[in-house]
Amino acid sequence: MTDLVPPPSTSxxxxxxxxxxxxxxxxxxxxxxxxxxxxxxxxxDDPLPELPAAAQARDQQSPHADLIVNAEGDWRVAGEILEEDSLLSHLPEPTDKQPLRIGADETITMADLETLLRLLEEGGYEDVLLLTEPGA
Known part of the structure; x- marks a missing residue:
């Protein structure tokens, strides 16, 4: 009997x-x-150039924080400089759902930050969120 399909040629x-x-x-x-x-x-290899509108928007944008502490140790709430005795009355009430957001300058000393955190702890703030900017 012969095969219907011939074997493949392998040469x-x-x-x-x-x-x-x-x-x-x-x-x-x-x-x-x-x-x-x-x-x-x-x-x-070169990154795309930054658009002028994006650079202006980034420069004008400040961190959305409840409390801002600058390099001089000033405490600002809604643009107003506050002292230790009036700070807690201008901050939002402490809640479990939303921690207090603090924007601190990169040159602030740890002693100034510790003083602020102790004051906030005495005022009933258990959770705080320290906002930082990525390094350049």
């Missing part, structure tokens, strides 16, 4: 040699894509 190559021959174009394609992305990445 004398083993199965591994035929697989290697079939993979060679794929390897070449991957290599060319790799070279393309290496060259394209080096051409666009």
């Amino acid at each position: 004398g190559k083993t199965l591994m040699e035929r697989v290697e021959d079939a993979l060679l174009p794929l390897i070449n394609l991957v290599f060319l894509l790799l070279m393309f992305f290496i060259v394209a990445g080096q051409l666009a």
Whole structure:
């Protein structure tokens, strides 16, 4: 009895040699894509320029904080400088849902910050959130 489908012609190559021959174009394609992305990445090395409107908006934006402490140790609530005896009356009531947000200048000393935190603790604030800016 004869086979209906003739066996594939191997032209004398083993199965591994035929697989290697079939993979060679794929390897070449991957290599060319790799070279393309290496060259394209080096051409666009500079970051995109910042848009003027975005720079102005960032400069005008201040942190949304309930209390702001600057480098001189002044305590500001809604733009008004307050003293130790009137600070607690101008702050929002302490709640469990929303912690008090404090924006502190990067040059403030730990002693000034500790004085403020002790005053807030005496006023009933158990949770505070210290806002920081990422370093440049």
